[in-house]
Amino acid sequence: MQNKAHSLQAVWQALHAGKKFFIAGHLNPDGDSLGCTLAMTSLLTRMGKKVYAYAAPAIGQDLQFLPGIEKIHVGKLPKKIDFDTVILLECSDKKRGGELDLVLNQARTLVNIDHHLVSEAYGNVNHIDSGASSTAEIIFQLFEESGGEFLPTPEESTCLYTGVVTDTGRFVHSNTTAEALRVASALVALGADITTINQVIYFTKPYIELKLQGRALEKMQLRLDNKYSEIILTRRDFEAFGATPAQTQGIVSQPTMIPGVEISALIKEEPDKVSVNLRSRGAADVSKLAQYFGGGGHARAAGFKVTGKSVEQVAEELARKVAHVVKKLA
Ligand SMILES: [Mn+2]
Structure with a gap:
């Protein structure tokens, strides 16, 4: 060793x-x-x-x-x-x-x-x-x-x-x-x-990032007894503001402010892949979730990337895995 x-x-x-x-x-x-x-x-x-x-x-x-x-x-x-x-x-x-x-x-x-x-x-x-x-x-x-x-x-x-x-x-x-x-x-x-x-x-954020943030929060969905927040940003969302998938800083952590939300996911459709950012309020270890999909990170902040799958496919596969995790927390 x-x-x-x-x-x-x-x-x-x-x-x-x-x-x-x-x-x-x-x-x-x-x-x-x-x-x-x-x-x-x-x-x-x-x-x-x-x-x-x-x-x-x-x-x-x-x-x-x-x-x-x-x-x-x-x-x-x-x-x-x-x-x-x-x-x-x-x-x-x-x-x-x-x-x-x-x-x-x-x-x-x-x-x-x-x-x-x-x-x-x-x-x-x-x-x-x-x-x-x-x-x-x-x-x-x-x-x-x-x-x-x-x-x-x-x-x-x-x-x-x-x-x-x-x-x-x-x-x-x-x-x-x-x-x-x-x-x-x-x-x-x-x-x-x-x-x-x-x-x-x-204390600095470009106009298009604030607009993208607004779109992201509008699209936020609570799933799994409101314990899981999912935000999907598609290519069309980025194009609407001339933004890039990199301009999403800070978005994924916002839903964990909602009482009861344990895990937040930001799922982004990028030109050649789907990338996912994960946050945990604290009880769930999202680095394990990320590792399952080939990514990594910390217990409260992690991420992964998937190629060859649609953003919807990735979202559903992730939701199934998150369901197991939040069930164990209950
Ligand atoms: Mn570091």
């Missing part, structure tokens, strides 16, 4: 030993994934290392404010692949980072840092802490482990705070531990720009 619990000191050893680094988070990077990629890129650059930061396939508009974002190579691998150390952040398995086989196969050292509940120890150095609110929390602890040699800069603090605040849902999810708040507090003290983070991430 591989070791899932290498110490942060082992991570530091790999950072010191490497010269040419490749860093990536998961596909469709969120605030945690990008925040950690940028903070690590900045740290390694300060250490005098060569770093190639990668994210794919695109970076959302709301995360473009992150300091250093222009340094990320979006969906583009270098012509010459020549890295001694690869750092995968937030990737519960090797495939989560995208088509990186060429990079992964040639690296001497693969460092895997993650906080997902179901995470494989695919690296040579694996630091997997499912008790951490976010990978950003772990990266902050990594800084602390340097014994004062490296403190996060204000820019790195902004990146890491973004990871903590987004993964905890603005400090409301059950992963909002004392440690998460301690780390957030320390990052604010170090200069994290929380005014910009709050304004850009939480």
Whole structure:
């Protein structure tokens, strides 16, 4: 069995030993994934290392404010692949980072840092802490482990705070531990720009996203004794506002505000697949549901994608599975 619990000191050893680094988070990077990629890129650059930061396939508009974002190579691998150390952040398995086989196969050292509940120890150095609110929390602890040699800069603090605040849902999810708040507090003290983070991430929404949200709530249906909320957005819904399936942030968690709703699903018809976001009020573990359909995530927030089936087929298959889950809760 591989070791899932290498110490942060082992991570530091790999950072010191490497010269040419490749860093990536998961596909469709969120605030945690990008925040950690940028903070690590900045740290390694300060250490005098060569770093190639990668994210794919695109970076959302709301995360473009992150300091250093222009340094990320979006969906583009270098012509010459020549890295001694690869750092995968937030990737519960090797495939989560995208088509990186060429990079992964040639690296001497693969460092895997993650906080997902179901995470494989695919690296040579694996630091997997499912008790951490976010990978950003772990990266902050990594800084602390340097014994004062490296403190996060204000820019790195902004990146890491973004990871903590987004993964905890603005400090409301059950992963909002004392440690998460301690780390957030320390990052604010170090200069994290929380005014910009709050304004850009939480108080900015394009007109078409608000309109799409309105359409989604109108289409929301309660099923299974009102314990399951289902929202189906078809291609036509997206076309009505000129929106893309990526512009649905925040929609899936809204139905869990309704008393009695245990599970919420947002089912989206995309050009080549059906993608599903799941949320749980807390009693049901939606990561298990997602895993059944080949996806993954956390107990309260998970998702999956299906190809070759219609949006209606996926909705019915999911509803049948959800029925088993909510029955057990009763
Ligand atoms: Mn995360």
